[in-house]
Amino acid sequence: MFLLDSHCDTPSHILRLRDMAVDGKYAHVDFPKLRRGGVDGAFFALYTPASLSASESYIHASKLLQGVRSVLKFHKDKARLATTRSEAYKNKADGLFSIFLGLENGAALGSSLERIEEFHEAGIRYITLCHSRNNQICDSCAEGGGWNGLSKFGKDVVRVMNRLGMLVDVSHISDASFYDVLETSSKPVVATHSCCRALCDHPRNMTDAMIKDLAAAGGVIQINFYPLFLDGNFKHVLEQSGIMEYGERIESEFIADPASSTKRAAWNKVQDELIALTRPSFKLIADHIDHVVSLVGIDHVGIGSDYDGIEVTPQGMEDISRMPVLFEELRSRGYTDSDLSKIASDNFFRIL
Numbered sequence: 001m002f003l004l005d006s007h008c009d010t011p012s013h014i015l016r017l018r019d020m021a022v023d024g025k026y027a028h029v030d031f032p033k034l035r036r037g038g039v040d041g042a043f044f045a046l047y048t049p050a051s052l053s054a055s056e057s058y059i060h061a062s063k064l065l066q067g068v069r070s071v072l073k074f075h076k077d078k079a080r081l082a083t084t085r086s087e088a089y090k091n092k093a094d095g096l097f098s099i100f101l102g103l104e105n106g107a108a109l110g111s112s113l114e115r116i117e118e119f120h121e122a123g124i125r126y127i128t129l130c131h132s133r134n135n136q137i138c139d140s141c142a143e144g145g146g147w148n149g150l151s152k153f154g155k156d157v158v159r160v161m162n163r164l165g166m167l168v169d170v171s172h173i174s175d176a177s178f179y180d181v182l183e184t185s186s187k188p189v190v191a192t193h194s195c196c197r198a199l200c201d202h203p204r205n206m207t208d209a210m211i212k213d214l215a216a217a218g219g220v221i222q223i224n225f226y227p228l229f230l231d232g233n234f235k236h237v238l239e240q241s242g243i244m245e246y247g248e249r250i251e252s253e254f255i256a257d258p259a260s261s262t263k264r265a266a267w268n269k270v271q272d273e274l275i276a277l278t279r280p281s282f283k284l285i286a287d288h289i290d291h292v293v294s295l296v297g298i299d300h301v302g303i304g305s306d307y308d309g310i311e312v313t314p315q316g317m318e319d320i321s322r323m324p325v326l327f328e329e330l331r332s333r334g335y336t337d338s339d340l341s342k343i344a345s346d347n348f349f350r351i352l
C-alpha cells in the first residue's frame, strides 16, 4: 500500500520558515511526522490567495515552487519530487518520501495558456481552478454568479490540461463550474480536498448528485479533514468561541512577518485556543468516506487532508503522523486490505 495525501498546504509554511527536518509542535506536516504516519507521498499545493492579482499570484506561486525546490535540494536523503505513480513507487523503494506538486488557484495562469505548459514542465500535476473568489477561469463556490460556470478561457484551460495530462481539480469551484468542467473535460477529474454535502451542508462540499456524476466520469473525491467541512455543528462552536474575530488578524500578521518570534508566538497561542475547543472526532472522516462508498462504491474516494491549510484539526487527527489511526478505524468498519489500498492511493493514481 502506498499512502498518498492529495492536498497539503505545506509550501506556504516553508515560506514561513518551517524546518521540515524538525518535529514541530504546530506543524501538521514535517519529515518526522510523515515517517511516523507511514505517509509515502503528498501533493504540496502551491496556494495563492484569491486576494492577489493575476501577476502577484504568478509571482507568489513561483516563490512557493522555489521553496519546495530548496526543501528537495537540502533533504535529498528524505524526499524526492514525483510526477507519476511509477516515480512515487521508485522513491518509496529508495526509502524516500514523494513530493508531488499541485497549483492551488488557476489565477496564477493570468490569461496565458502557455503557462499551463510551464507549470507542467515544473512538475505540477494538478491545478485547482480557483480559490475563494471567482477568477478568469471560473466561479468559486464561495462567490458564484460571475461566469455561471467556466469562462471561455476556462474551457480552453481544461482542454490544454487534458492534452498535457494534468488533472483538473474541482475543489473550491462552484457547482455550475463543476458541471461545466465535467462537460468540457475529456478525462476524469478530481476533487483533491472536498467532503460530502449530505453530511455537512457547506458549499465547499459536494452534493450526492455531483459525487455520482464525478464517479460516472471516472473521477475521485479525496476527503478533506477540515472540521468545518466534516461537521455542520462546528461552525457554531467556532463562532461562539469568538477566536477567529482576532485570530485571523493575528495569523495575517504572522504570515506577513514569519521571522518575528513575537508574531509567531501570538499565532501559536491562537492555535492553542482552537485546539482546546470541542472539535469533531476524526471518525467523521471515515463517515464521509463511507458515504462516498455507499453512493458510488470503493473506486472513487481517497484522502486529501488539507493539513497546513486548515487552522484547526479534528479530534484524534491533529497532524499527519496520526494517519494510521484513520486507517485502523476504516479497517474496524470492514474495509479490506484491497479497499484500504484503493483509498490510500490506487484510486487517485488510476487517474493521475
Ligand SMILES: [Zn+2]
Pocket (backbone or CB within 6 Å): 104, 171, 172, 193, 309
Ligand atoms: Zn483549498
